[in-house]
Amino acid sequence: MSFRLGLTGSIGMGKSTTASFFVDEGCALWDADAAVHRLYDKGGAAVAPMQAAFPEAVVDGVVDRARLKAIIASEPTALKQIEAIVHPLVAADRADFLKSVTADIVVYDIPLLFETGGDKAMDAVACVSIPREDQKARVMERGTMTEAQFEQILAKQMPNEDKCARADFVIVTDTLDHARQQVQDIVKEIRTGLNQNA
Numbered sequence: 001m002s003f004r005l006g007l008t009g010s011i012g013m014g015k016s017t018t019a020s021f022f023v024d025e026g027c028a029l030w031d032a033d034a035a036v037h038r039l040y041d042k043g044g045a046a047v048a049p050m051q052a053a054f055p056e057a058v059v060d061g062v063v064d065r066a067r068l069k070a071i072i073a074s075e076p077t078a079l080k081q082i083e084a085i086v087h088p089l090v091a092a093d094r095a096d097f098l099k100s101v102t103a104d105i106v107v108y109d110i111p112l113l114f115e116t117g118g119d120k121a122m123d124a125v126a127c128v129s130i131p132r133e134d135q136k137a138r139v140m141e142r143g144t145m146t147e148a149q150f151e152q153i154l155a156k157q158m159p160n161e162d163k164c165a166r167a168d169f170v171i172v173t174d175t176l177d178h179a180r181q182q183v184q185d186i187v188k189e190i191r192t193g194l195n196q197n198a
């Protein structure tokens with residue numbers, strides 16, 4: 001069985017970028033946010049239940065993220081409802097992915113890993129981290145969220161310090177080269193452990 005490494009971190013901290021460095025080292029990757037994109041897309045399994053719960057959020061058979069963010073911003077219970085629809089479908093997507101995996105290390109990029117208790121199913125967890133001001137600046141630079149939407153999502157997440165305290169590895173994503181170096185060190189350490197146990 002593959003080594004299961006959870007990769008988590010708060011919004012905009014650098015999970016996706018760091019995940020790509022693990023792929024460069026030969027790890028397999030499953031990405032929870034990417035699974036949500038597939039589920040919201042045309043023909044995706046979340047479209048029909050989302051249409052039933054939030055008819056105005058579905059446009060041309062696709063869940064429209066801008067509309068969804070507006071709904072989340074104005075309806076306090078909306079995100080919980082969305083999670084109840086989406087999270088079981090995300091779990092099914094992950095189970096499907098696992099059927100075909102052969103890599104020695106599988107990285108699970110999951111923003112809400114600790115919040116959902118998913119860390120218990122991992123052999124180790126790595127958390128990406130940068131100071132809060134840099135995090136906010138990076139998210140604002142992306143231009144896909146207002147400051148209020150960013151703060152609202154952030155409020156739903158476990159504080160960065162708590163995530164880092166619970167993680168086995170903390171990856172500081174201050175520069176691309178530094179993050180890549182830390183990823184290479186972690187992969188080396190895991191592979192050394194795997195070879196010792198083989």
Ligand SMILES: CC(C)(COP(=O)(O)OP(=O)(O)OC[C@H]1O[C@@H](n2cnc3c(N)ncnc32)[C@H](O)[C@@H]1O)[C@@H](O)C(=O)NCCC(=O)NCCS
Nearest residue numbers: 010011032033065068069082083086090111144153156157
């Ligand atoms: C809130 C939505 C519309 C924002 O879409 P957008 O395209 O702007 O951002 P994206 O999907 O890339 O998410 C950005 C980040 O927001 C954070 N985030 C997303 N959903 C949640 C949530 N339910 N709780 C806390 N943080 C969240 C994560 O850090 C994520 O990496 C979208 O993320 C969504 O529909 N979320 C609900 C589904 C969910 O819980 N996804 C989390 C992974 S299973």
Ligand SMILES: Nc1ncnc2c1ncn2[C@@H]1O[C@H](COP(=O)(O)OP(=O)(O)OP(=O)(O)O)[C@@H](O)[C@H]1O
Nearest residue numbers: 010011012013014015016017138173174175176179
């Ligand atoms: N190591 C790094 N050095 C410099 N910039 C970085 C680094 N890692 C990520 N970034 C930049 O930070 C921004 C956010 O990165 P990324 O999309 O990987 O974060 P994320 O945690 O996956 O975000 P989200 O939680 O919103 O999905 C991007 O603009 C990216 O280019």
